[in-house]
Amino acid sequence: MAYQNMSSPVYKPGPAPESGGVKVFNDMVHSFLDLVQPNAFPTDLLTKLIKDNFQVQEETNKILIYEVGFLVALAIGILFIVLMPLVGLFFSCCRCCGNCGGRRHQKQTKKTDCKRRFIYLFLFAITLVILAGDVCAFFTNNKISTAVNNSLDVFNDTLDNMKTYINSVPKEIDFIISASTIPIQKGNDSILRIGPILGGMILAQIGTVANTTLDSLFNMVNVLNSTAKYMSDVKNSFNSLQDKQQNISKDLRIVQQEINSTLTKCAGACSGGPTVDGLTLEANFSTIPDFSDKMKLIQDMLGSGIDSDIQKAYKTLNDIPETVTNQTRSTVSGVQDQLVNIKNKINETRSRIPVVDSLENVNKEIDGVSGKVHQYKPDVARYDHYRWIVGICLCCVILLVVLCNVFGLLLGPCGHNSKADPTERSCPSNSGGHFFMAGAAFSFIFSWLLMLVVLVLFLAGGNSYTLICKPWGNQQLFKFLDTPNLINGFNLSQMLNIKDSNLSISSLYSNCEKNESLWTTLDLNKMFNLDEYLNISKYTDEVAGTVENTQISLKGITFINANQRDLVNNVSKSGIDALNFGDITQQMTKNTTKTDLGSFANQLEALANQPAAANFSTELKNEADTLRNIQSSIDGSLLPEIKNINRSIYNLQVISSQLPASLNKTLKSIDEAQTFVDTQTSDIVKNESKVFLNTLLGYFQAYIDWAKTMLTKEVARCGPVAKTVDAAHILACGYIVDSLNAFWFSLGWCTIFLIPSIILSVKLAKYYRRMKTSEVFEDSDLNHVEMVSTSHQFLIPRVTTKS
The missing domain is CATH 1.20.1330 (f41 fragment of flagellin, N-terminal domain)
Known part of the structure; x- marks a missing residue:
């Protein structure tokens, strides 16, 4: 007796994890964050904080110890934010006083050209590094917006997949219940053809x-x-x-x-x-x-x-x-009436499985979440647009420094003659030096702001990765959420209306990841006695009694x-x-x-x-x-x-x-x-009647066994639930958090390299800018003779007092 296979529901494709170069870059960010925060997931600390309603006074030391890596990075960042403007201010004042290169005097030695080329190459390399980081910043800034916009649609598709899964469960149960018509029909056909079947069996023996x-x-x-x-x-x-x-x-x-x-x-x-x-x-x-x-x-x-x-x-x-x-x-008439009773008994099983009603409650919750997502989608898009503009501005600031360096690197060598007197350098070369100084100035002006943004995003995105995304990926977060009484009023078994079950999120996800059935995943054997629900022995016993009480007497054969x-x-x-x-x-x-x-x-x-x-x-x-x-x-x-x-x-x-x-x-x-014939006919009739009865009842036993197997192993395979959790992880962590971390990492990368860029730009500028004074020599053995320029067009105005 063959049964049809259940048709699997069609789901929308889920989000794909990042791959290629983006994944490599994200792995680099993860490695950096793992270096900053090497500590294990603070299960005990978070449990106590949540149970104490986040009263951090008693756990301040533990929190600081756990966050020591972030605190060190925060201290370095704050030091950077404070020192960079101060250093820029002191540097400017120093130059105004004629020091730190402000006197615009250059000595000419044999190693001058070598030093210039060496600094040029280093600044060129640093500029490329900053440009690469800025390109990554532009890309990740756009990727955050793309992730936010796409995540809303993908999130809705994921919710639709969950609804499809939940709606498929009653259909699959109805499919199994409706399949009872097969043994009923087989039994009815057999009892209607009892003459040819049972009579044929008796005839075959005699x-x-x-x-x-x-x-x-x-x-x-x-x-x-x-x-x-x-x-x-x-x-x-x-x-x-x-x-x-x-x-x-x-x-x-x-x-x-x-x-x-x-x-x-x-x-x-x-x-x-x-x-x-x-x-x-x-x-x-x-x-x-x-x-x-x-x-x-x-x-x-x-x-x-x-x-x-x-x-x-x-x-x-x-x-x-x-x-x-x-x-x-x-x-035949009696058995047909009893077959109707068996059909009604099996149909009652559908209403006695309350999990279907529980899933309906989950379906309503999903509809509520989907409605809220649609409600806040315009606001999220608007605020993300503002964020995108700010990100573009920050990237453009870095790009401005890069452009100043690039123009300096391009114009500096143009028209530069190493044999020419530093006071008589060409206009392109002098302009290149000014671009270097402009790049250094912009770096001093905006670097603290960039570092401030990096610190804020670093603390938010870094902790999101270490406290949420990383333990989510290795399922440690599920074990943490399974902590008893962690959240007041949260009980997964009660939410699903499952009594006498110690259902946990980690076991639920683990079983669903293996695409186990909902019956196995929720351990419904403890709550529902499937043998009792599908117990039709009362009616099959009636069928057996009716058939066994049938008197069949055959004519004697002489x-x-x-x-x-x-x-x-x-x-x-x-x-x-x-x-x-x-x-x-x-x-x-x-x-x-x-x-x-x-x-x-x-x-x-x-x-x-x-x-x-x-x-x-x-x-x-x-x-x-x-x-x-x-x-x-x-x-x-x-x-x-x-x-x-x-x-x-x-x-x-x-x-x-x-x-x-x-x-x-x-x-x-x-x-x-x-x-x-005279002695064995009656025994043959009894034995073959028993065989016929066993065959008749075998249809129902085979159906019951099949129904139990389907309900406990095939119905509502919860792989889509695990895929929904994985999709949420990809959306929240793979798309948004990783993109946010990649953005601040790119900005931080550029900001840190602004320091060598400033140093090298200032040093390289004096080799291209027009000097006020210089030392020239005709022979290496001659002493240097200082030549003073009479030109005052490039002097920095100074405050003077009247005599």
Whole structure:
């Protein structure tokens, strides 16, 4: 009995985790955060904080110890925020006072060009690093917006998948319940066809013996018919042979007298002629064994109505299915009523599984969450747009520094002549130096702001990763949420209306990740006794009682009556196997006549042709022709008849020699079959009725076993629930938190490298800017002579006092 497979619901595709270069970059950020926060997940600390309503006074030390990595980074960041503006201010004042390169004086040495190139290459490399970080910042800034916008849609798709899953559970249960129509229909078909089925089973058991015996009895009758026929053939052939033998013998006597008379008249003229003593029959077919009494016994047996009795027995046997049908009409009606009760009992199981109602509550909660998401979606998009603008501005600040460095790197070497006096450097070279100084100035101005943003995002995103995303990914967060009484009023078992179950989030996720059924995942065996819900034994017992109380009585099968049995015994004991046809068989080996009639006729013709017997020539020739005619009669009628009787005797002897043994064997088989039918029929009816009943009840037991298997292992496989949790993890952590962390990491990367950029820019600027004074020399051995420029166009204005 085969059942259809349940159709799986179609789900929308879930979010895909990051891959490629983005994943590599995120892994780099994760490695940095793991270095900052190497401590294990603070299960005990968080548990105490949550239970104390986040009263942190008592746990301040533990919190600080746990967050020591973030605190160190925070201290460094704050130090950066404080020092960078101060250093920039002091640096500016220092330059205004003519120090820190503000005097714009440059010494010319042999190593000047080497130093310039070295600093140029380092600044170029630093600028590329800052540019790479800024590109990552631009990308991750846009990725945050993309993640936020896409996450809302993907989140709704995920909720739709959950609703699809929840809505599929009642359908799958209904599918299993509705499948009960299969065993009901099979049972109804079986009970309606109880005659052909049960009757056929009974017929097969009885027929194994009865049909074999009837076939043997039928063959026995055929053998007796053949025996009677062969006896009749022997008798008829013998009578015909005797008649022909008498006729030929009479003809031979007549012709013998005629030839003898002719030869006597011929006297001396026919001397030396043949003698007529041999013109007689040598074989004598005058006697045959008498088997008329045996033949009469066989005919009496065949005439006893045995043929009609055999056909009647066949009909009684073949009518068993119809007999069963006629005698079980009330049983069929009763079982059909009980099948209706079984169907109603199985249908009641649907309403007794309350998990469906619990899932409906979850469905309502999902609808509420989905509605809130739609409600806040415009606000989220608007605020994210503001955030995107701020991120773009911050990235542009860094880009401004990069551009200043790039323009300085491009313009500085343009028009620069290492042999030219520093006070007379070209305008492009001087402009490049100014761009370097502008980049340094912008770095001092905005670096503290960048670091401030990095610190805020670092603390938010870093802690989100270490306290939420990382333990979520390794399922440690689920174990933490399973802490008893962690959240007041939160009980997963009560939410799902499951009593007497210690259901945990971690076990729920673990089982769903393996795509286990909801029955196994929620451990519903402790709450629901499925055997009790699907217990239809009361109704199957009624079916069994109805079938077992059915009385089936079959007509007796009689293979042979007493008279026919006696007749068969008489035939068997009649000595039919001892018939002796030796005399007649011996006569068949002799010649038909003592003298060959053809040779004798030739002798007569030869005698007639002699001149001495010319007066008797006509008589002799006529007599010779008569002999030839007699020989032709012997060859044409007597000899074929001899062959016929010989063949009939042979057939009769062959069949009659085995007839007693065959009859005795058949009678023994009939006795055994009659005993079997008389003693075993009722047991066969009971046994086959039990087999039929077991088959009938087996339909329902097979359905119950299948239904239990489906309900406990196949229905509501909760893989979609685990995929929903994974999708939420990907959305919250993989898309938003990781993108946020990648953004501040990129900004922090750029901000940190602004320090070497400032140093190298300031150092490189003096090699390209036009100096006020310089030291030149004509030979390496000459002392330096300071040349003072009279130009005042590049002097920084200073505050002076009147004299």
